[in-house]
Amino acid sequence: LKDYKIGRRKWDIGKLLYLDNITPEDVIKRWRDEEISNGSEEEESGSENEEDDDDGNFFKKLDNTSILSAGTEVIDRSLPAYDQEELKSKWSEEGSGLSLIRGRFLTGHADDDEE
């Protein structure tokens, strides 16, 4: 898996950050899409409604914001929006998430092994 990752062409987020001709939404899209197409695990969720005609919808979404449930940032929210179904499967007993948190939790009274 490691080698595969290195070989792939990636957008460098550090470079994309301040390219003013690219909107912040596009920055994230480019940066993440690259990886989605390569089939790595992803927690992005913004694919529901703007998939169909990309650009047209994209700008509309920003303007038409009277609906509270629209995008994440649009209503200036502080809590992130999660895709509940995805999380449910990810964190179920045999979900894919568990390997991600292995070693991140100190268990029981084992006090100082890790750090």
Added chain:
Amino acid sequence: MVPPPLMYTGHVDFRMRLVLATLSGRTIKIEKIRSDDMEPGLRDYEVSFLRLLEAVTNGSVIEISYTGTTVVYKPGLIVNGTVTHICPLTRAVGYFIEPILLLAPFGKSALNLTVKGVTSNAVDLGVDTIRTAIFPLYNKFGIMRQELRVIKRGSLPLGGGEVNVFLPHVLLQPQTLHAAVSAPAVSKIRGVAYSTRVSPASVNRIIDGARSVLNVTGCETFIFSDVARGEESGKSPGFGVSLVAETRSGWCYCSEAVGSAGEAPEDVGERAARALLEEVANGGMVSRCQAKTLVVLMVLGKEDVGRVLLGKGVIDEGFVRLLRDIKTMWGTEARLKEFEGNDFDEDEDDEEREKAEEYVLSIKGVGFVNSSKKIA
């Protein structure tokens, strides 16, 4: 001599832009606020936030155009003092407290803020999260002694909550952060489950739900229950939970869930617990809802480069927008670089543990100084 106002378009990041303007002392003009909307202009909560901003500052000038689609804000000095603010029910009190937390440490005196309204909803930071996860973040920057007291809890739709926030610590500038090390391990999980005007049993059901998901961590978990009774339970029935995964080094990850109509308490607990696991799995030092505060405090540091580790999930559109806004305000740029890890256990662990993708954010502080505080 006065520099022209900075121009922004639209209502995104409304609060943050006003906060940055106040801190940087720059006049800003926000145009085209929902100008294509059926109801154009500022929403009630945005106007309410402007009022609050006016209350904690002295000499601010706020001009709202006739249609409400343009705002000019000329910031004054942050004075703090004792302020009572009645929030509209459209947003939770967290919407108002969160940006104020960024301003208060750089004011003239202590802030004693009482806010009334909805104490938790599904989009704004809940009061418990602010106390248990946001305050520790401020501690990392040397901003201490915050207090938040929930006097009454208020659920949607009618609210009726009351919260007192006391921020006595006024300082010159935040400390520089050096935290580009591996994400810390979680040593314990804490939480607060609350209910208002529903059977007290629902709190226990929330806790059971959360524990059932968190069991896989094997981590010590304790969730407090807070059943608001009588007067302290606001005007509407509701329940929710806020969870925090604490590490020894003082960083913490948080998540929150609020019961929606017809939802079982167990599900609310499970939702919050899964979100917490997600945040921990994301890696880095902070969870998503803490990231922006973190960046702003880093920028305000003295002229020295601060570094912090961030999980990939933290970096989203809003994050990019914030970094760009910071650039327009102060002209300082942040660097983001992939984190390669700094150690040893790479080989043994690798098969069983997928590494979260993490980035190191480095920002040079702008040498901000609190304009009301004398240098002793």
